[in-house]
Amino acid sequence: MIAQNFRHALFCAFITLVISYPILGLNLEAQGISIKLTGAETQTYVGIALAVLIVFLFQLFRPAILGGLGRVKALNPLVDRQPMPQEKRIRFERVALVLIVLGAMFWPFIASRGAVDLATLVLIYIILGLGLNVVVGLAGLLDLGYVAFYAVGAYTFGLLSQYYGFSFWMSLPIGAVLAAAFGFVLGFPVLRLRGDYLAIVTLGFGEIIRILLNNLTDLTNGPDGIGGIPDPTLFGMEFGRRVKVEGNTSFHEVFNIPYDSTHKVIFLYLITLILAVFTLFIIRRLIRMPVGRSWEALREDEIAARSLGLSRTAVKLSAFTIGAFFAGFAGTIFASKQGFISPESFVFLESAIVLAIVVLGGMGSQLGVILAAIAVTILPELAREFSEYRMLVFGAAMVLMMVWRPQGLLPMTRVHINLKKQEAGVTDHA
């Protein structure tokens, strides 16, 4: 036992050395056209040696360490906790959502301008997360090109405003509907396929959209992007210092208050908040409607659902289209917030981040998605001094989360009725 452990530990330590030394310890440096190999600093070597030692010791005493950790109750508070009773859980979720919305309403009046701006971004990710949650969490369709629909929404607004002078409010429904139309057209042929193919096709579609935006230079201005996208207006009142569009009035002149640039930020935040609450509400209703139930039915058991008369294509297509619709929504807001869009903003990493939000939150759970969106957006901002390591940590966190808590922070449970007495032994996992 010990001898075998020792050999395994030695092997693991050796592998650690092999995968860390050449990449970390030897650095390539370009000097003009030639390249030079330089050694790293001493602390890197110390770090590698430490890592090798830790891996060796951990693997050597692995049974003892894991056994010991498992017995410490304080480390694992969930170990013998009963799941919350259903009524309590529903009430908890409702109260938490109301509290979050109330807190969000007062946020701009207590926080700084930067914090409000960041909160707007969080809300955009919440809309995206809630939308993708329909596709991935509820319908179980793996969409790796979600950012494409986001891009469609953003570019619809950008192009319409540039060529035809459309305002935010006119573009918002158009962008969302157009994104939904893209989702419909893509989903129609593809959703007949098996799940993994859907993943790769959507990924390819996301890349195609980005490449097209990059190369249709005449229309989209290519990598340089589209600038000067207007801000939203409030009943024809603009928030800039001077009125840009003829016929509009200016907010600070109408109310006769001094001009303040934070008005615009707060206004945009409030609009995003309203749209996020709208998204939350619509999807919450949809989940309880027959269509929402059929999404989950198809996810749980496709064959059973089909034999009960559900049309596979129609149900999947509805989820896919609705998801795309809300991505288009978020895209329009994003374009308005940034005032400038370019294909750079719509890379695969964005899709991965939104997917991570859905998965970290607990697939299907709306409260979980909201909390995860807040965490994923804010934590990197707090750890700015480690910004170099941001994506490294992000990737590692995704892996660790899947290994330790794959069901997410707040897994979703269907509202269900417990049958009485005679079926007391049957636990319902729906």
Place this chain on the structure above:
Amino acid sequence: MHDVMYFLQQLINGLTVGSAYALIAIGYTMVYGIIGMINFAHGEIYMIGAYVSLIVITGLAVTSPAWIPLVLLVALICAIIVSSSMGWAVERIAYRPVRGQHRLIPLISAIGMSIFLQNYVHLAQGSRNIGFPLLIEGGISLGGGEDGTFQANLSYMQLTIFIVTLICMTGLSLFISRSKTGRACRAVSQDLKMSSLLGIDTNRIITATFVIGASLAAVAGLLLGMYYGSIDPLFGFIAGLKAFTAAVLGGIGSIPGAMLGGLVLGVAESFTSGYLSSEYKDVVSFGLLILILLFRPTGLLGKPEVEKI
């Protein structure tokens, strides 16, 4: 004459890149065939292979041409060792603990691993792209070139890619069809549970699959890195996507399918950049994927899947 030569050149370029895609695609297809997951980090392993081989080539700093084959061999071996260790570690850390869960979970773990490895290399080696010296120079003229017509060339680098790929593919085919581990691999990909009942150590076979895939990806990393002439930490991602597309194109789970898919994809890309515009080559390859999936969902050589109730 001009058109024929131009066509020939595009065909050669396409087959060159395509055979390297095929090498990477095998890693995807073997893993998918056995445990049914998309190994998203595979493109990063290929990128690490390219980096390690460049590090070794730079470190040896050989100038005399006589030593070049030896240098390449050493670089290849080092790249294979590091990449396959990486493949082993990735499987152990990120995939084995989540095996058998809902199929989204290994996939997300894989995406996380891919992001992690990209940034690992990015932090250690910098984000700028680094030039990869072309150690195999020269080529053979295939005709044309008189009176300003187009001259088709087969460079020795391209020839090397063909030969190395051929050797790897032959070796792999022999390994899969003849060796005991290869037979076990085939058994596991047909039915994992049954083969574990029959006494095959499935964990060992799955690890072996990852290691084989990673080694082939390291070979492709050295070849394509040198062929393209520069590498950066992001260059594994798009190549990984392409290779996965190639694997799906050929019929995922099938090794000959991956080879065929790689070649088809490489040629399609090369003709797009030769006759249309190089910006649209990715659009064409993903478009091709969508079309193939529509009309032949199992890929070119894949077996149709029977749904059992």
